[in-house]
Amino acid sequence: MEEYVIEMLNITKSFPGIKANDDITLRLKKGEIHALLGENGAGKSTLMSVLFGLYQPDSGTIKKDGKPVKISNPNDANDLNIGMVHQHFKLVEVFTVLDNIILGVEPNKFGFLTKKEAREKVVALSQKYSLSVEPDALVEDISVGMQQRVEILKMLYRDNDILIFDEPTAVLTPQEIKELMSIMRGLAAEGKSILFITHKLNEIMEVADRCTVLRKGKLIGTVEVAQTNREELSKMMVGRPISFEVEKQDIEPGKTVLKVENVVVPSKLHKNNAVKGISFEVREGEIVCLAGIEGNGQSEFVYALTGIEKMSSGKITLCGSDISKASIRKRSLLGISHIPEDRHKYGLVLDFSLAENLVLQHYREKLFQRFGFIRFKEVRNYARRLIEIYDIRSGQGPDTIARSMSGGNQQKAILAREIDKNPQLLVAIQPTRGLDIGAIENIHSLIVKQRDSGKAVLLVSLELDEVMNVSDRILVMYEGKIAGEFEPSKTTVEELGLYMAGAGDKARSTGQGG
Amino acid sequence: MKKLLALFLILAIVFTFAACAGDTGETTAAVTTKGDGTYEIALVTDVGNIDDKSFNEGAWNGVKEYAEANGVTYAYYRPTEDSTAARVETIGTAVEKGAKIVVCPGFLFEEAIYNVQDVYPNVYFLLLDGEPHTADYSTYKTSPNVHCILYQEEQAGYLAGYAAVMDGYTKLGFLGGMDVPAVIRYGFGFVQGADAAAAAKGLAKDSVEIKYWYSDVFAPNDDIKTKMSGWYTEGTQVVFSCGGGIYLSAVAAAEAADGKVIGVDVDQSGESDLIITSAMKGLTESVKLSLTSFYAAGKKWDASYAGKTATLGAKDKGVGLPTAASSWRLEKFTVAEYEALFAKLADGTIVVSNATDKPPVTTVVKVDYQS
Amino acid sequence: MKKVREFLGRRSVASFLSSLISIIIGLVFGYLLLLAFDSEKALFGIKQILFAGVSSPAKIAKVLYQAAPLVLTGLSVGFAFKTGLFNIGASGQYMVGACFALYTGIVLRQPWYVAMTAAMLGGAIWGLIPGLCKALFNVNEVITSIMFNWIGLFAVNLFFSNTPKILANYYGSANANRTANLAAANARAIIPTLGLDKLLKSPFMNISILIAVAIAVVAFIVLNRTTFGYELKACGFNKNASIYAGINAKRNTALSMTIAGCLAGIGGGIYYLSGTVQYTIEKVLLSMGFNGIPVALLAQSNPIATIFSATFISYIQVGGDAMQPEFAKEIIDIIISVIIYLSAVSLLVKGLITRLAERKKEAAPSPGQDTAQTPDDSKQEATS
DSSP states (O other): OOSEEEEEEEEEEEETTEEEEEEEEEEEETTOEEEEEOOTTSSHHHHHHHHTTSSOOSEEEEEETTEEEOOOSHHHHHHTTEEEEOSSOOOOTTSBHHHHHHTTSOOEETTEEOHHHHHHHHHHHHHHTTOOOOTTSBGGGSOHHHHHHHHHHHHHHTTOOEEEEESTTTTOOHHHHHHHHHHHHHHHHTTOEEEEEESOHHHHHHHOSEEEEEETTEEEEEEEGGGOOHHHHHHHHHSSOOOOSOOOOOOOOOSEEEEEEEEEEEOSSSSSEEEEEEEEEEETTEEEEEEOOTTSSHHHHHHHHHTSSOOSEEEEEETTEEOTTOOHHHHHHHTEEEEOSOIIIIIOOTTSBHHHHHTTTTTTSTTTEETTEEOHHHHHHHHHHHHHHHTOOOTTGGGSBGGGSOHHHHHHHHHHHHHHTOOSEEEEESTTTTOOHHHHHHHHHHHHHHHHTTOEEEEEESOHHHHHHHOSEEEEEETTEEEEEEOGGGOOHHHHHHHHTTOHHHHHHHHHHO | OHHHHHHHHHHHHHHHHHHHHSOOOOOSOOOOOOSSSOOSEEEEOSSSOTTSSSHHHHHHHHHHHHHHHHTOOEEEEOOSSSBHHHHHHHHHHHHHTTOSEEEEESGGGHHHHHHHTTTOTTSEEEEESOOOBOTTSSOBOOOTTEEEEEEOHHHHHHHHHHHHHHTTOOEEEEEESSOOHHHHHHHHHHHHHHHHHHHHTTOOTTSSEEEEEEOSOSSOOHHHHHHHHHHHHTTOOEEEEESGGGHHHHHHHHHHHTOEEEEEESOOTTTOTTEEEEEEEOHHHHHHHHHHHHHHTTSSOOTTTTTOEEEEOGGGTOEEOOOSTTTOOOSSSOHHHHHHHHHHHHHTSSOOOOOOSSOOOOSSOEEEEOO | OHHHHHHHHSHHHHHHHHHHHHHHHHHHHHHHHHHHHOTTTHHHHHHHHHHGGGSSHHHHHHHHHHHHHHHHHHHHHHHHHHTTOOOTTHHHHHHHHHHHHHIIIIISOOOHHHHHHHHHHHHHHHHHHHHHHHHHHOOOHHHHHHHHHHHHHHHHHHHHHTOGGGBGGGGTOSOOSBBOOHHHHOGGGSOOOTTHHHHTTOTTOOTHHHHHHHHHHHHHHHHHHBHHHHHHHHHHHOHHHHHHTTOOHHHHHHHHHHHHHHHHHHHHHHHHTSSSBOOBOOSSOOHHHHHHHHHHHHTTTOHHHHHHHHHHHHHHHHHHHHTTTTSOTHHHHHHHHHHHHHHHHHHHHHHHHHHHHHHHHHHSOOSOGGGOOOHHHHHHHHHO
């Protein structure tokens, strides 16, 4: 019997102008969890797309159970029992769980659906692998974690035994991540082979047997996870040592910069309020973090804070002046800087040049315009200065079109713009979303530098590692309210996770009781 | 990508709209006789295409029939826009293409011909339904290379009025556009024809009534429709609608009241089933007639044509009613009766007054001149 | 080779090339069409299309005369498009502009520049209303502006029919279905020629093309050099980010449509104040307004390029007219349509050209490795 179920040998895949995969070899053993680690752009997705039949390699061979195979499209992959859970789920929201699972392989007799057998098979599978789902619930009604389980069941229903997970933990709470890890272990124990794409080192250390590291399209190596550590893996991934601890000076918080009192914000999605009366303060030299699972009112609160949405009641004070009803521009002029959650949608005008993006709030200042005419020379000079200071890398300097820049550099450009305003308050929402470790490190240090210079920072993050590392104070939001306040040094990820999942009060009472 | 798709959709919508709205001209190549790239008889359309069911089409049919019967090269040209300058330009193109004679259907050419007649002294022009003059109407001049044809509208109107009364209609209406001479001649001719028919049928005095009104516009509007609806309600059976597009208002009112309409200038029977006949100008015939004379005189106007305006009537087949079976919707008045009447007009037995200064005297018919 | 790539990589060059390719394919298609109709004369036809526009000074004048209003309606569509709005209402704005201009010129007996200002105002009103609907109630501007085309058409017809003093017959003509000949009604309302008509020996020639070019240049400067244009473009490219940056997107939406209306309105004024045409009361939307869409598309909304694309469209129209009588002039409309469809596709082609050039450039190792656009990145962009 062959040791390897899948062998990808010397795979090379070029796109015009770039080698996305350069002579990469990856071997997957039966029943193992094999992590594929690399920064954004390292070639992970390309490699998996080759395996899944979305791309044809320029050279190299793929073997299944030792026999060379040709995978021209996802159907071929499916025939070889290769399945994939995409980062963004491919589910029909208005269908039931069962309907989604059988979609595309509907069991039928003379064209009539025979769902009964399908249901039996799904129930059996879900019991076997402890993937609890409700077959008759609509997908739009179930949690993200359950949606992911539906995706896994889809693969199992098709009798796939090679399972590709593309960044599966990005959307999950700590508890759900734990659950997923145990599901993956269970699958592996049943003889399924798992390819696990990630850039989170903790998860690899926890669940993977072996790990293949890619960097800039090249294979760096495949290591036994048991014989390595986080530092070594990160060095392989980035090419240099990475510090995981964010260095912060000890400083005493100063005057109150932002004061939020009983803010209520209506929701656009439903009739209830999204933010149900929250109050807190942020002081000079302090990073306050709003933690919580997506959709618990953080975004709406930030919209109200920055003036994009109106709040229905409450009061927001910035450095002593009431800004509850001020316009966006007024708030910006008074000293709020804002790093939006979606840099493509809110942060940048992607078709503008880098320079034009860097003055998106400053273009009306005297320096940059005269009689309504923009002084492009000054704009470019200013852009050059920021590019220098914040190390923004781009092909054509100030004239680079923002769209053509990498995600990390786009984010750096936004930070440069927002921080260079020297704001009293920096509001950052998910500033490191989708970025790789090197870029994350960079951005964290910029945020901390802002705090160290005595400014206030309000950070909204879903990543608990980030929350724990960067913040001075943590406010957990749950269903539009602040469920608890913590100091990072005196709490654990698990405790935060409970509060984020709404079990905070129970935890507290049992804690007190016990 | 989504944006692009949206763009495509919008373009599709827009061009569909534009297509609905735009020219309905056919995109077939111009009908020509092959030659050395020159075309001896040219027709320049006033603005529309040669299938406009009006002046252009009538004149083009004359050109085509003559040229094909006599083996002469011919072609038509469309101006780029509805302006005198464009018509002048297009006449220029026709001349460059070797035109010996240019047929210009419609009074829109009056100014254009005035401008070109002395520029191209060796080219001959046939202007239908108009006479050359300056933009401000201060100067009229017809050079020797131009022949103008006007029509005896009073005869056409006479035929229509006679036919209507002979067919049994007793309550008539005359809807004029503006009280310009051509329209007045149609109207007064109509009254004379109706009176003659009533007398011939021996009807009692005042047993035939004509309501007579000028709308003061040539474009259809709701005022006209309201007025016509009133007429039909008061018992008017048929309205002679005389002037541009106002027949549309008359037809709309007739549809609602089950009335009838008489068309004008060309055979309008295709426009509505309610149009029982039309007081036509004989465009096709008169073009053929003029071309025959032109070639008979050695490709030039002879003395009776050069610089002259001919006013054509029944004797030149310059006016008439459409006699094709599909157009003849009169029930009691027959084509044979019509032809007998027409012959009398042609040989001068019947004389229709073309005076426009005062209304004709009637013996039987009662005319209600409204304002 | 590297230089070629760099050259190709420039956006403007890619735009130009893609438009050029559509034009060439369109003309080749046109030639095939001519061959199909009459193979003997096809060569003559295509020669006319390609060269008739410069065959005489008068033809050049004709090209410029037709190009002037096209430039303006093209600018109207392009300007709105730059700010992310589809102005399908150029036709209505054009008609209302013409109506205001003619009323001011004929009935109020004002000189041409006053009439032109009135045209601007009329167009602006017809652009402002859809703009306001979009800004205040988020009603899709495409729907409102299409409806406003028809409202404009019938409102103008109604107005003209009931204003005897504006119609030709008031000034001696037998015609009541068109507005007065300006020469007869008020010669001062005719756009001056500055002797250009004598120079090019054409009654069509006046300074309207100069006005159109000047306005195009102003539009270019406003869009590319001013804070106002910067705001408009920012809203067009990314409304959300603009709102985040404190730009008043609603105001800009309304303003952008108003300006687009202004431009189309001037187009209407410039054409009907030329002294050659008279506005005819008809039941169809004027194609000049719609032709702004292809002009803008071909120019990819660049105001300066609009001058050339409008001139080009006008040029082959003149060429198409010169194919008469061998070929019906409607053939040129088919050719133009093909070019337009291709240039819509060419937006895709343009994307391909730039991407190709970008990839090639990045193939060479550079210090800014981060900028490499790998499939990973692009995929993420696409899904986010």
